[in-house]
Amino acid sequence: MENFINIFVQSVFINNMIFAYFLGMCSFLAVSRKVSTAMGLGIAVIFVLMITVPVNYLINKYLLQEGALSWFGDEYRDIDLGFLSFIVFIAVIAWIVQVLEMIVEKFTPALYNQLGIFLPLIAVNCAVMGASLFMQEREYSSVAEASSFGLGSGTGWMLAIVGIAAIREKMSYSKVPPALKGLGITFIVTGLMAIAFMSFSGIEIKID
Amino acid sequence: MNRDSNIYTLVYSAIMVIVVAALLAVASGALKAPQERNREIEKKMNILTSVGKAAGASIADDKNAYIENEYSKYIVESFLININGEKTEGDAFNTDLKAELKKPETERLLPVFVCSDNGSKQYIFPVRGAGLWGAIWGYISLKDDFNTVYGAVFDHAGETPGLGAEIADVSFQKKFADKKIYLDGKFMSVDVVKNGSVQLDDYKVDGITGGTLTSKAVGKMLFDCLSNYTKFFDVQKQNR
Amino acid sequence: MSEKEPLFSAKNLKLFTDPFNAGNPITVLVLGICSALAVTVKLQPAIVMGLSVTVVTGFSSFIISLLRNTIPNRIRIIVQLVVVAALVILVDQLLKAYVYEVSKQLSVFVGLIITNCIIMGRIEAFALGNKPFPSLIDGFGNGAGYGMILVIVAFFRELLGSGSLFGIRIVPESFYVSAGGFYENNGMMVLPPAALILLGVIIWVHRSVNNKLLEK
Numbered sequence: 001m002e003n004f005i006n007i008f009v010q011s012v013f014i015n016n017m018i019f020a021y022f023l024g025m026c027s028f029l030a031v032s033r034k035v036s037t038a039m040g041l042g043i044a045v046i047f048v049l050m051i052t053v054p055v056n057y058l059i060n061k062y063l064l065q066e067g068a069l070s071w072f073g074d075e076y077r078d079i080d081l082g083f084l085s086f087i088v089f090i091a092v093i094a095w096i097v098q099v100l101e102m103i104v105e106k107f108t109p110a111l112y113n114q115l116g117i118f119l120p121l122i123a124v125n126c127a128v129m130g131a132s133l134f135m136q137e138r139e140y141s142s143v144a145e146a147s148s149f150g151l152g153s154g155t156g157w158m159l160a161i162v163g164i165a166a167i168r169e170k171m172s173y174s175k176v177p178p179a180l181k182g183l184g185i186t187f188i189v190t191g192l193m194a195i196a197f198m199s200f201s202g203i204e205i206k207i208d
Numbered sequence: 209m210n211r212d213s214n215i216y217t218l219v220y221s222a223i224m225v226i227v228v229a230a231l232l233a234v235a236s237g238a239l240k241a242p243q244e245r246n247r248e249i250e251k252k253m254n255i256l257t258s259v260g261k262a263a264g265a266s267i268a269d270d271k272n273a274y275i276e277n278e279y280s281k282y283i284v285e286s287f288l289i290n291i292n293g294e295k296t297e298g299d300a301f302n303t304d305l306k307a308e309l310k311k312p313e314t315e316r317l318l319p320v321f322v323c324s325d326n327g328s329k330q331y332i333f334p335v336r337g338a339g340l341w342g343a344i345w346g347y348i349s350l351k352d353d354f355n356t357v358y359g360a361v362f363d364h365a366g367e368t369p370g371l372g373a374e375i376a377d378v379s380f381q382k383k384f385a386d387k388k389i390y391l392d393g394k395f396m397s398v399d400v401v402k403n404g405s406v407q408l409d410d411y412k413v414d415g416i417t418g419g420t421l422t423s424k425a426v427g428k429m430l431f432d433c434l435s436n437y438t439k440f441f442d443v444q445k446q447n448r
Numbered sequence: 449m450s451e452k453e454p455l456f457s458a459k460n461l462k463l464f465t466d467p468f469n470a471g472n473p474i475t476v477l478v479l480g481i482c483s484a485l486a487v488t489v490k491l492q493p494a495i496v497m498g499l500s501v502t503v504v505t506g507f508s509s510f511i512i513s514l515l516r517n518t519i520p521n522r523i524r525i526i527v528q529l530v531v532v533a534a535l536v537i538l539v540d541q542l543l544k545a546y547v548y549e550v551s552k553q554l555s556v557f558v559g560l561i562i563t564n565c566i567i568m569g570r571i572e573a574f575a576l577g578n579k580p581f582p583s584l585i586d587g588f589g590n591g592a593g594y595g596m597i598l599v600i601v602a603f604f605r606e607l608l609g610s611g612s613l614f615g616i617r618i619v620p621e622s623f624y625v626s627a628g629g630f631y632e633n634n635g636m637m638v639l640p641p642a643a644l645i646l647l648g649v650i651i652w653v654h655r656s657v658n659n660k661l662l663e664k
Contacts, residue, residue, distance in 0.1 A: 015341065020640050022485040026565040083236040083541060086559045087228070087533040094529060123525075126563040133556035137365055138342035179655035184648045191644030198639065201371060201418050217520040224527060228534045235538055239545040246548035266615075365555075371639075 004148040005205050007140075011152030014201050017127045018160040019194035024127030028161050029186060038165035041122075042158025046151065048100065048122050049131050052093050053150030054143050056132040059088060089132045097123045127157050164190060245272070251301070252279045258347035258361040259323045259330045283332075285322040290314075293440035305336045305345070309433075318436055323349065330358045333437055337429025339367050340421040344375065344429060348384070354441040357398060360384040362426060372422030383413045395438050400427035463582055464589035485601065485643035486557055491614050493553040494602030498595020500539045500558065502588055505567050508532045509575040509587030516576050528571050529562070536561045566590055601646050609637030 017023045024045070031041050062071065066080035101119045105112045122128055131153045140146045167189055176185050210216060252275050256262035261282050268274035286300035291313050300319035308316045321332040329352045336345040342365030349358040360381050367373040374380055387398045388410040396411045400423040408414060415423030487497045511531050512519075519527050540558045543551035551558065561567070570590050575583040606612060611619035611633050623631035636642050 010340070020486075022640070022643070023560070083232060083537060084229075086537050086540070086562055087232075087530065089559075090529055090533050090562050091526075094526060124563050124565065124568055126560050129563040130556065130560055133559045134341075137556055139365070177652070180648070180652045184651040184655065187644050187648030187651065191641040191648065194641035194644060198418075198641065211518075211520050212522065217522055220518070220520050221523055221526070224530060228530055232534060232537055235541055239541045242545040243541070243548075246544070250548065 002205065004144060007145055008148045008152040008155075009203065009205055011149050012156040012159065013197060013203065016156040016160060016194075016197055017130065017153050018157060018190070019197045021130060023130040024125045024157055027122075027125055028157075028164070028190075029183065032161050032165040032168055032186070035162060035165045035169060038161045039158070042154075042161050044119060044122055045125065045127060045157050046154030048093075048097060048119075048128055049150040049154035049157075050147065051100070051150075052096050052128060053131050053135050053153075054147045055096065056089050056092055057135055057140065057143055057146035059092060060085060060136050064088065085136060086133075089136075090129060093128055093132070094123045127153065160190075160193070163193060167193075249275050252276070252283075254347055254361050254363070255279070255283060255321055255332055256323075258332050258349045258359050259325075260359050261323070261325075282323045282325055283321055284324040286319060288317040288319055289437070289440050290317055291436065291439060293437070293443040305334050306343075309336060313436070316436060320437075320440070321347075328352070333434065335429050335433035337425060337432060339364050339375075339425045340372050341365070341367055344422070344425060346429075348430065348434070350389070354444055355388050355390045357384050357387045357389065364422070367419070367422045371416065372419040374416045374419055375422055375426055380416060387411065387413060389434060390441075395435065395441075397431040397434050398427070399431070400424060463586045464592075466589065485598075485647065486640065487554055488598055488602040488605055488643055489609065489638050490553070490606050491599065491602045493550050494598040495595070496543070496547060496550045497554060497557065498592070498598045500543070500554075501561055501564060501566070501594055502591025504532065504535045504539060504561055505570055505591035505594075506584050506587035508535055508567055509570050509583040510580050511535075512571045513575040513578060513580040513583035528568060532567055532571075533562050566594055597647070597650065600650060601643055604646055605637045605642060608634045609642070 011017075014020070018025070018028055027041060032038050063069065064081045064085050066078075066082060069076035069079050069081075097119055101112075104119070131150055134153075135146050135149060138149075140149060164186065168186065171185065171189070180188075249272050253262055253265060256275070256278055259282070262275060262278045265271055265274060288296045288298040288300050288303060290296055296317055298317055300321065303317065303319045305319070308318060319334055323330045323332060330349045331352065331354070332347050332349045334345070334347050336343065338344070344362060344364045344367070346360060346362035348360040350356065351358050362375045362381060364373060364376060367375065384398060389395065389397050391411065399412050400415045401408070401412045402415050402420055402423070413427075487493045508528075508531050512528060515527070515531075536559065539561070540551070543554070543558065567587075570583075570587055574586045578586070603613070606614075607618060611617060611624075611631075619631060619633075621627055623629040625632050
């Protein structure tokens with residue numbers, strides 16, 4: 001349990017998708033003008049990450065890794081399909097996003113009205129693909145760990161985008177040098193937020 | 209042709225999948241040999257670095273040949289040992305430490321590399337453990353008193369850049385030299401402690417500021433992995 | 449290639465040079481920042497990353513442009529993703545085989561080229577409606593414009609953060625406090641936030657020079 005909480009906390013605060021790895025910057029910059037839309041996109045990202053990371057974890061473990069096919073029979077032990085992982089991951093993500101969109105539209109039209117426009121954007125969000133690649137690189141030992149990483153990364157991403165949206169809403173009233181307006185100041189503020197987030201580094205939660 | 213018909217879409221995607229899969233399979237097959245060679249060279253390089261050799265690798269004209277040459281010159285012996293410290297048959301270089309560490313203690317066969325330079329001998333032990341984010345691994349070498357650390361080299365899969373990732377930096381690795389792993393006959397290993405928190409002595413190394421969790425993981429990795437070799441150390445000390 | 453204009457006509461040349469200034473994918477179009485900045489601590493990986501992106505952008509635009517009249521509408525995005533992903537895998541395999549050290553530093557960020565918005569952006573905006581050769585040029589230009597920003601950021605981060613360029617020491621050893629001098633590397637520069645702030649400053653400079661780009 002301690003382990004899951006630690007993975008979650010660390011991926012929210014320390015190895016934040018935006019502040020430490022700059023993943024998902026495109027939508028981060030494009031959809032951060034208003035807090036409400038930022039919130040919508042953030043929730044959609046959490047949703048998608050919670051599903052895609054564990055699914056890709058299982059695919060990686062039982063299909064792609066070196067020796068992953070050994071449950072098929074001993075003669076398949078040496079097959080290493082690792083080189084296909086990029087293409088498989090992105091296909092799985094695109095597919096899950098598509099299915100999710102259809103399910104949400106069918107069963108909860110109210111939610112679809114809020115999230116619907118964001119879902120197609122997410123298939124090409126680097127944070128989503130990045131989470132799957134990090135999951136693969138870090139060799140998590142169970143689906144539960146991978147899920148808690150997915151949930152944490154998503155939450156961290158949402159925290160970042162909601163934060164910057166709030167600052168940008170306020171900032172529209174401030175006098176920014178014309179050449180810095182918009183994109184430039186957003187980058188600098190994001191950098192300052194990243195510095196603030198660095199103070200979390202090293203936290204570890206202990207449960208006795 | 210109707211680009212919206214189901215049949216066209218299906219046939220198109222089928223052809224695409226086949227072409228792409230074939231292309232990638234061919235490419236990955238053709239490039240497998242140089243990729244594995246790179247890994248082999250890297251491993252040899254790490255082993256050599258842990259005993260302070262191969263320092264000229266970055267300026268060598270032909271790096272691969274240089275490493276091979278140094279490796280055959282200095283690494284005179286390599287063998288596997290079991291938990292009782294007895295030598296066993298096997299290919300030490302190609303032993304997968306990760307797989308061995310997953311086995312129960314009594315079944316593990318762990319590699320040892322021996323470096324010899326002008327009569328002085330160092331023993332090199334591979335180590336591997338879990339860092340903050342992914343695997344961390346490395347090699348630590350002991351002088352032939354099996355107590356004093358000669359050198360160490362570490363690498364990592366994905367520690368935080370600028371913080372935990374600094375374990376791969378020479379300045380951190382240098383701190384291990386001349387540390388001891390035994391105190392009055394008791395196995396201590398070398399611990400990595402938080403910067404400035406305790407008095408440093410022969411058994412402690414100063415950790416990385418901001419990379420406390422990774423630093424601690426290095427200490428744990430050293431303890432866990434070197435513990436497997438304690439019987440081997442005892443046997444060797446008696447034989448001296 | 450049956451068009452009458454020469455291969456390197458002024459129009460094609462402009463496709464290539466535009467991304468370096470008024471049409472820069474990062475500072476003006478705000479595309480593809482993901483996966484870009486984490487590799488800018490040192491110059492060498494930044495250059496390799498820039499080249500990889502250029503190759504992938506160029507060839508994916510070229511291939512999609514060749515196929516543009518055959519792609520079924522319903523699976524257009526999937527086809528594009530597959531082409532891009534296949535190219536990225538090829539690049540990744542080549543890097544692992546021939547520049548292993550750098551490929552280790554780039555780690556997952558090579559894979560992230562797939563979701564780099566520049567590539568899909570150029571395919572959707574240009575390659576789908578243009579002939580293969582201009583698409584290739586457009587892709588190369590945008591990739592290179594993107595790489596240029598990476599290199600600028602990496603230049604400052606490596607120089608100020610590690611006192612070296614391409615791993616070669618620039619600031620003399622004797623300047624450092626540890627050797628009795630007065631100089632200390634700026635540790636901030638190797639940390640992620642520095643990349644964001646530097647990029648902000650680059651945009652600032654770029655827009656001050658080129659007034660047309662100011663945001664209202």
